[in-house]
Amino acid sequence: MNKIFETPLYPYRRAPEQDEERIMRHKVVVVGAGPIGLAAAIDLARNDIPVLVIDDNDKVSFGSRAICFAKRPLEILDRLGAGDAMVEKGVEWELGRVFFGEREVYRFNLLPEAGHKRPAFINLQQYYFEEFLVRRLRELEAEGRPVEIRGRNKLAAIGAHEDHVTLEIDTPEGPYNLETEWLIAADGAGSPTRRMMGLDFVGKVFEDNFLIADVIMQADFPTERWFWFDPPFNRGQSALLHKQPDNVWRIDFQLGWDIDREHELKPENIDRRLRAMLGEDIRYELEWSSIYTFQCRRMETFRKGRVIFAGDSAHQVSPFGARGANSGLQDTDNLVWKLRLVIEGNAPESLLDSYDFERILAADENILNSTRSTDFITPKSEISRILRDAVLDLSAEHEFARPLVNSGRLSVPAVYDGSPLNTADALDGPAISRPGAPCPDAPLGEGFLLERLGDRFILLTIDADAPDEIEEDGITVTRLALSVRDDTTGALKRRYLGDEPSAVYLIRPDQHVAARRPSWNENLFRAAIRRATGKE
Template identity: 65%
Template sequence: MVDVRYDIAFKLYPYQKGADQDLAPRRHPVVIVGGGPVGMALALDLGRKGTPVVVLDDHEGVGQGSRAICFAKRTLEICDRLGAGKAMIDKGVQWNVGKVFHGDERVFEFNLQPEDGHRAPAFINLQQPYFEKYLVDEIRVAQSDGAPIEIRGRNAVTGVTPQGDHVVLDINTPDGPYQLEADWLVACDGARSPTREMLGLSFEGRVFEDNFLIADVKMKADFPTERWFWFEPPFKDSGASALLHKQPDDIWRIDFQLGWDIDRAKELKPENIRARVDAMLGEGAEYELEWTSIYTFQCRRMEKFRHGRVLFAGDSAHQVSPFGARGANSGVQDADNLAWKLDLVIKGLAPDRLLDSYSQERVHGADENILNSTRATDFLTPKTEMSKIFRNAVLSLAHRHPFARPLVNSGRLSVPCVYDGLSLNGPDALNGPATNRVGATCSDAPLRDGFLLDVVGGVFTVLAINTDPPALAEVGGITVNTVTLNTQTDDPSGAIAARYLGDAPCGIYLIRPDQHVAARWAHASAADIRSAVGIATGKGQ
């Protein structure tokens, strides 16, 4: 069962025959295959930077069903920089609190964002079709402002042929096949990536022997806006675990853990799904089934995400279990990492090897996500009786003793990774808080007018706190913005001082376009900044 309303309401880029289809293959700077959250975020970011991009999608709009629903704070910050964040937050169901149950006993609850002073919530629940729609809406705004972005619906890529300094694409449309060429091709075409298959590239990892049923139901309910997770839930025939989330439009996402040896066709029959939902909600509960599916956990990735002129992002490059909301969130972070690097390389402002750092950093992020997803899955689905005894002992202890609660793993929720020790990192010469160390994403904080992340990101930024920055508008043609703050006048909550200085009286941060810290110092000269920009753009010292 699928929710066809999504396709009807969000047919955002209907097929139109283009000029390329009647010409010899034309060359484009960037072609993106796949119009999901990752492809659209990347296209929007590149287009706003002035880099021409063509998106090829085999549909004419967003896909069916809600699929991904949990979008994390970091993803919302990226989308806010791109212009789409507010619409997402306004539509989404915001939540910070989660509760964990064992049987009918509440084990504990947690708050993912206990401190104030952030524009974005820890998470919103928002059906993926809405998330994609708001990105496309912002692309339309960008196009009206002159951004060189083109979306081609019902353009299915059937062949990919690398040719040294470009890639040739074979494309099928309702008006027949045609070819085009791309200086750079980015595959954002999902876990079953046809691009990856056509290039014969491997996708290695682990498939877990378990199945989970998703049921999106439409109902009126007064449950609080929280994430509820049950180990060994008390409602009959519900499986080994269950999860309940609220979405917009009175839609609730329910997950049931079914086990490995199941009859999928039988489990997907509406009457059997209703039996499980009725057991959870109680006999007589009024609801409609909106969308259902069965999925299997997989934790896999490609060995590297760059293959010459072809780059992979999102599920085409890596795949993790849904518990923890690491799939779409990590994919949008891929796009955030790649966009500024590809833009600088295309404009001749950075060497080609900068794109190797995309693979290095995002493989690092994928490995962290896979590690956390694997641990969560092993905790959810103990493989031996002794493992189950240990798991249940942890749950019993966690109910009474806080020390045991970090051991409970119902899906460690998505946070951005820190690029500790990687090649683009400059010096960390400030005895400041570890939260904003070199390689980390910048923490948001309130200013007198707005928030810190409003004024850093998109371009390289020098953030000077309680000190005068060196006068520097560009480095080797690369724009460098400068933001100067005084904690006495610009830091009403004290969050800037706490999150960026700690015990240090002053500091200077160099922040990358993707809002990762590239370097930091107590004091810095123009030469220090130039050197750190050189490192961060793949030029070395």
């Protein structure tokens, strides 16, 4: 049994407020020390925005939970200073096997696209991820950055005002009050913040239950992902096996909606399923098991004045495609630079409305994708089952049918098409880097492009002139000058120029493209900067 998730990492300590008459006002309070809350706090602290994290617990997540981290979140974690720890510990797999009924229908190799620093994704238990984030937060704290985490501080009441939020917090030593200018609610699917504010989800699309079993296996199983449609050991449902670090294997059994939870969680019933799936003679130790229930839905808006929702508190998807934690990290990536500019007085509060626009667009895309996967995995009607089975039968014989097999479309970042922060595309360049798109990585000498972009506004020039630095109404934009002469792999040209000889890109702090043109034009780029910061 892994002990990491049983050790208090941020035990309760008495806070100054508990001995003060006066109520203190904080700059930003984050509710919830899960992956999303911790990432938000780290990003704010690195930017010297004071942040306090409160959590009703004092440990990392219990059990493995989210286990698949995709490339874009890993790139974000690089910026936060936790990417290396993740990738070093994580497991990469490339070979997938698909089973239908009693037989294996086909195998596939992912063959990830070359020229990116980070892999398409890694498998890693959520408790490791949270442990790395807590460690990073502690490092920042030790460097004197303005960040604090308070364990066993439970939100008991919330009052939303025009320019601040009041909080009542329960602790083992009784309640206390505090105020904050901004509140980030990263308190999960059952978000107490959301409930206390009387806000709820709209558009419930689908619901299902999964029995999750993490087993430590004695046998040498290959590092592959196995997905079963309608297997003999779980008729009418699906199952998934994939590897995590430390010889821990994640096994997901889809159960359907109407189930007897207690019955399913009995060790003898889990054992029966495992043996039917992996063989009678399998030797294993059960690390963790749980029944996971999900729904596909989102809040109508992710921001209510000074309270901003991020991650599962704002939106929930099915686990197919690993779009939960991955999209939550992109929420905070989108939010933190905007909140920083607003707090620093360099952007109007209305800039935060674009968080709502952009991340709702992403949430809807995730819900659409995970609903399509669900429709394939669990056909809703007789004819959809006939078609699904036809796809699987054909996939054994003919390659054409394999792209139709949908056991989850891996989380990829949303392109913020139509965002109010975008300037109309003025370059006949590749669609992959159009305004609103996350910058694709590319090798640059010894390093990679994304490392060079960092987290400030950047003017990326490729064989084009531009000033080394410009300032527009408090926003400093620094030039990164590149040339196709340094582009040894051709990836930069392929991803940013296409057939154009030169380009100038305005890139946002979250590494999404705000504007692009074939060449520098001061007036147009100044307008693009204003637009990208909510001033036009």
